[in-house]
Amino acid sequence: xxxxxxxxHIEQIALLPSIGKWLCMASVVAALAGSAAAIFLxxxxxxxxxxxxxxxxxxxxxxxxxxxxxxxxxxxxxxxRGNNLIxxxxxxxxxxxxxxMVPLVLGGTVVSHLFGASVGREGTAVQxxxxxxxxxxxxxxxxxxxxxxxxxxxxxxxxxxxxxTPLAGTIFGLEVLAIGRIRxxxxxxxxxxxLGADQVCLAWGVHHTHYAIGTIVPVGxxxxxxxxxxxxxxxxxxxxFAVSAHRVGAAAKRxxxxxxxxxxxxxxxxxxxxxxxxxxxxxxLGIPEIVRAFQQPVSPWDFFGKMFxxxxxxxxxxxxxxxxxxxYIGATLxxxxxxxxxxxxxxxxxxxxxxxxxxxxxxxxxxxxMAIELFGPxxxxxxxxxxxxxxxxxxxTGIYHAQLIGLGKH
Amino acid sequence: xxxxxxxxHIEQIALLPSIGKWLCMASVVAALAGSAAAIFLxxxxxxxxxxxxxxxxxxxxxxxxxxxxxxxxxxxxxxxRGNNLIxxxxxxxxxxxxxxMVPLVLGGTVVSHLFGASVGREGTAVQxxxxxxxxxxxxxxxxxxxxxxxxxxxxxxxxxxxxxTPLAGTIFGLEVLAIGRIRxxxxxxxxxxxLGADQVCLAWGVHHTHYAIGTIVPVGxxxxxxxxxxxxxxxxxxxxFAVSAHRVGAAAKRxxxxxxxxxxxxxxxxxxxxxxxxxxxxxxLGIPEIVRAFQQPVSPWDFFGKMFxxxxxxxxxxxxxxxxxxxYIGATLxxxxxxxxxxxxxxxxxxxxxxxxxxxxxxxxxxxxMAIELFGPxxxxxxxxxxxxxxxxxxxTGIYHAQLIGLGKH
Numbered sequence: 001x002x003x004x005x006x007x008x009h010i011e012q013i014a015l016l017p018s019i020g021k022w023l024c025m026a027s028v029v030a031a032l033a034g035s036a037a038a039i040f041l042x043x044x045x046x047x048x049x050x051x052x053x054x055x056x057x058x059x060x061x062x063x064x065x066x067x068x069x070x071x072x073x074x075x076x077x078x079x080x081r082g083n084n085l086i087x088x089x090x091x092x093x094x095x096x097x098x099x100x101m102v103p104l105v106l107g108g109t110v111v112s113h114l115f116g117a118s119v120g121r122e123g124t125a126v127q128x129x130x131x132x133x134x135x136x137x138x139x140x141x142x143x144x145x146x147x148x149x150x151x152x153x154x155x156x157x158x159x160x161x162x163x164x165t166p167l168a169g170t171i172f173g174l175e176v177l178a179i180g181r182i183r184x185x186x187x188x189x190x191x192x193x194x195l196g197a198d199q200v201c202l203a204w205g206v207h208h209t210h211y212a213i214g215t216i217v218p219v220g221x222x223x224x225x226x227x228x229x230x231x232x233x234x235x236x237x238x239x240x241f242a243v244s245a246h247r248v249g250a251a252a253k254r255x256x257x258x259x260x261x262x263x264x265x266x267x268x269x270x271x272x273x274x275x276x277x278x279x280x281x282x283x284x285l286g287i288p289e290i291v292r293a294f295q296q297p298v299s300p301w302d303f304f305g306k307m308f309x310x311x312x313x314x315x316x317x318x319x320x321x322x323x324x325x326x327x328y329i330g331a332t333l334x335x336x337x338x339x340x341x342x343x344x345x346x347x348x349x350x351x352x353x354x355x356x357x358x359x360x361x362x363x364x365x366x367x368x369x370m371a372i373e374l375f376g377p378x379x380x381x382x383x384x385x386x387x388x389x390x391x392x393x394x395x396x397t398g399i400y401h402a403q404l405i406g407l408g409k410h
Numbered sequence: 411x412x413x414x415x416x417x418x419h420i421e422q423i424a425l426l427p428s429i430g431k432w433l434c435m436a437s438v439v440a441a442l443a444g445s446a447a448a449i450f451l452x453x454x455x456x457x458x459x460x461x462x463x464x465x466x467x468x469x470x471x472x473x474x475x476x477x478x479x480x481x482x483x484x485x486x487x488x489x490x491r492g493n494n495l496i497x498x499x500x501x502x503x504x505x506x507x508x509x510x511m512v513p514l515v516l517g518g519t520v521v522s523h524l525f526g527a528s529v530g531r532e533g534t535a536v537q538x539x540x541x542x543x544x545x546x547x548x549x550x551x552x553x554x555x556x557x558x559x560x561x562x563x564x565x566x567x568x569x570x571x572x573x574x575t576p577l578a579g580t581i582f583g584l585e586v587l588a589i590g591r592i593r594x595x596x597x598x599x600x601x602x603x604x605l606g607a608d609q610v611c612l613a614w615g616v617h618h619t620h621y622a623i624g625t626i627v628p629v630g631x632x633x634x635x636x637x638x639x640x641x642x643x644x645x646x647x648x649x650x651f652a653v654s655a656h657r658v659g660a661a662a663k664r665x666x667x668x669x670x671x672x673x674x675x676x677x678x679x680x681x682x683x684x685x686x687x688x689x690x691x692x693x694x695l696g697i698p699e700i701v702r703a704f705q706q707p708v709s710p711w712d713f714f715g716k717m718f719x720x721x722x723x724x725x726x727x728x729x730x731x732x733x734x735x736x737x738y739i740g741a742t743l744x745x746x747x748x749x750x751x752x753x754x755x756x757x758x759x760x761x762x763x764x765x766x767x768x769x770x771x772x773x774x775x776x777x778x779x780m781a782i783e784l785f786g787p788x789x790x791x792x793x794x795x796x797x798x799x800x801x802x803x804x805x806x807t808g809i810y811h812a813q814l815i816g817l818g819k820h
Binding site for chain 1: 421422425429433576577580581594597598601602605608609629630634638646774775778782783786787790791794795798799801802803805806
C-alpha cells in the first residue's frame with residue numbers, strides 16, 4: 001500500500017501509450033462495426049418491407065434455406081459456429097476469425113429475413129463486429145491477450161450499434177463470456193468501441209424503434225413481488241428457448257446428415273405452418289408486434305408461437321440472431337402476464353423484453369442497462385429484479401453454449 | 411447441455427425456498443439498514459444546521475476528537491477498522507461483526523460533523539447496514555457462505571439508502587470487494603436490500619439533494635476526448651486522496667502512540683486551519699458547496715482544500731465516510747476543468763462527482779449507475795468513460811485497503 005506512490009510516475013505514464021493505442025484501435029473497430037451494422041439494418045429494412053409486400057415469397061423459403069445451407073456448406077464451415085466461435089476464441093485464442101464470416105452472416109441473415117424465417121439480428125451484428133475487429137490482429141501484430149480485448153470490443157460494438165444501446169453493448173461484451181462474473185480489464189476499449197459504433201450507425205441515418213413504456217408503478221412490496229413472479233416466468237421461458245433451440249439443432253443434425261437439406265426441410269415446415277395457421281406475425285423480426293405488445297393486449301399464446309418459429313428457423317440452420325425474437329417472446333409474454341399480476345401492459349412488456357433475453361443469455365447487468373437506455377431510468381430497479389430473477393431461474397444452459405460457467409449462479 | 415432439462419424440475423423448484431428465504435432476509439436487512447440510514451441522515455441534518463449556527467464550536471473540535479478517540483479506544487477496538495473489517499469478513503468469515511459498531515460509528519460520525527471535521531457519511535451507513543445485517547447470522551444460523559451474502563446485502567442497503575441510489579448501491583456491494591471483477595451470486599439479495607432500504611429511508615421522510623446537471627453535450631470525438639482527459643485527472647485526484655489518507659493515518663499512528671490524542675491533535679490543526687484561512691466551506695459534508703459547483707464557477711483550489719481537510723480529519727481518527735468529500739473534490743475539480751476543456755460546468759461537475767470516487771474506491775460500474783440515477787441517463791456514456799478512465803489511472807491502491815486485487819486493471 002505504502003509503495004503505491006513510488007509507482008505513480010512509472011505506472012501512470014506507462015499507461016498513456018497503451019491507452020492511446022487502444023483508443024485508436026477501438027475507434028477503428030467502432031467505424032467498422034458501426035458501418036457494418038448500419039448497412040445490415042438498412043438492408044434488413046428493405047428486405048422486411050419487400051417480404052411484407054410479396055407474401056407469396058414464403059413458398060420459396062425452402063429454396064432460400066437450401067441456398068444458405070449450401071453456401072455455408074461449401075464456403076462457411078470455418079465460421080458456421082458463429083457467436084460460439086467468437087466466445088471460444090476469446091477464451092482460448094487459436095486463429096484469426098476468417099473475414100468471410102462478415103459477408104456470409106450478412107447475406108445469410110438478409111436472405112433468411114427476406115423469405116420469411118423467424119430470426120433476429122444481434123448474432124449477425126456481433127459476428128460482423130468481432131470478425132472485422134479481428135482483422136486488425138495481423139495488421140497491427142496484436143498480442144494474444146490484446147486480441148481477446150479486440151474481440152470483446154468488436155462484440156460490444158456490434159451489439160451497441162444494432163440496438164442503439166452503448167452501455168448495454170459495453171457490458172454485454174464483458175458479461176456474455178462467462179456465467180456469473182464480469183471482468184473489468186477490457187472496459188475502456190469496449191465502451192469506446194460501443195459508443196463510437198452507435199454514433200457511426202446513427203450517422204449513416206439509421207433510426208432505432210422507440211418503445212413507449214408509459215406508466216411505471218411505484219416501488220412497493222406488491223409491485224416487487226409481482227415482478228419477481230414475472231421474472232421467474234421470464235427465466236423459465238428463456239430456458240425453454242435455449243433448451244429447445246439446442247435440441248432441435250441436435251435433432252436436425254442427427255436426422256438430416258446432408259447439411260444444406262436441413263434449412264430446406266426447415267423452410268418447408270415453416271412455410272406450411274405459416275400458411276396453415278395464418279402466422280405471418282411470427283416471420284422476420286416482428287418489430288410491429290413487439291411495439292403492439294407495449295400498447296394493447298395481445299394473444300396469450302403469441303410468445304409460444306414466436307418461440308416455435310424461431311427455434312425451428314435457427315435450429316434448422318437459418319442465419320440471424322436470437323435476441324430480437326427473445327424481445328418478442330418476452331414482450332408478448334409480459335403483456336399476457338400483466339392482467340394476472342395487476343401491472344400495466346407496457347411496463348411488463350418492457351420487463352419481459354429484457355428479462356427473457358437476460359435469462360437465455362445469462363447477462364443480467366447488460367440487460368438492466370438496456371432497459372434503462374431503451375425505456376428510461378424509472379424502469380431500472382424493476383428491470384434489475386426481473387433480469388436477475390430470470391437469470392437465476394433459467395438453469396445452467398443458455399443460447400451461447402461456448403459461455404463458461406464462471407462461479408455458478410447461486 | 412442436453413441434460414439441462416432433466417435438472418429443470420429439481421433445480422428450479424429447489425431454488426424457490428432458497429429465494430424465499432433470501433427475500434425475507436433481504437427485507438429485514440432493508441428495514442434495519444434503511445431505518446438506521448434515515449435516523450443517521452436526520453441527525454446529521456440537525457448537527458450540520460447547529461454547527462452552521464454556532465461556528466465557535468470548531469474550537470471544541472479537539473475535545474470532541476479526544477472524546478471520539480477515547481470511546482473507540484475503550485470500547486471500539488474490535489470495530490475501529492470499519493469498512494475494511496466488513497470487507498475482510500466477506501472474504502474470510504471469522505466472527506460476527508459486534509453490534510456496538512452501530513452506535514459507535516453513528517455517534518462518532520455525528521460528533522465529528524457537529525464540531526466541524528471534514529468527513530462523509532457512506533462509511534457510517536455501510537458499517538451500520540452490514541453490522542445490523544450480520545446480527546441475523548446467529549439468530550437464523552446462517553452458513554458462512556450465506557453470511558458473506560448477508561454482509562454484502564447490508565453494505566449495499568446502507569449505501570443505497572444514504573444516497574438514494576438503489577442500483578448503484580447494489581453494484582457497490584458487489585464491486586467494492588475486489589479490484590477488477592464483479593460476482594453475480596449475491597445479486598438478488600443485494601438488489602432487494604438496496605431497493606427496500608432506499609424505500610424505507612424515504613418513508614421516514616428523508617429527502618436527498620437534487621443536483622441540476624443541465625445540458626449534456628452530444629457524444630462526439632472532441633467531447634469524448636475531453637472526458638477522457640478529465641477522467642485521467644479525476645483518477646489521479648482519487649489516487650492522491652487514497653494515498654495521502656493512508657500516509658497521514660500511518661504517520662499519526664507512528665508519531666502519536668496514545669490513540670485518543672490523535673483526533674485531539676487533528677482537531678487542533680483543523681480548527682487552526684479553518685480559522686486561519688477562513689475555510690468554513692471545507693467543514694462537514696459541504697453539500698451547499700457541491701450544489702454550487704453545478705451552478706457557477708468555484709475556486710480552482712477548492713478540490714485541494716477539501717482534500718486537505720478530509721485527509722487530516724479521517725487520518726487522525728475522526729469518524730464518517732470518504733465518499734461525500736470525494737463528491738465535493740470531484741465536483742469542484744470538474745468545475746475548475748470545465749473552461750479548459752470547453753464543457754459545461756454542471757456536466758463536468760457531475761462527472762467529477764462520480765469519477766473521483768470511482769478512482770478512489772475502484773468501483774467504475776457502480777459509479778456509472780450512480781451518475782444515471784442522480785443525473786439522468788443522458789450522462790451515462792460520458793460517466794462510463796470518465797469513471798473507467800479514472801479507475802485505470804488511480805493506481806493499485808484505494809480508500810478500502812482490504813479490497814483484493816482481483817484481476818489487475820489493465
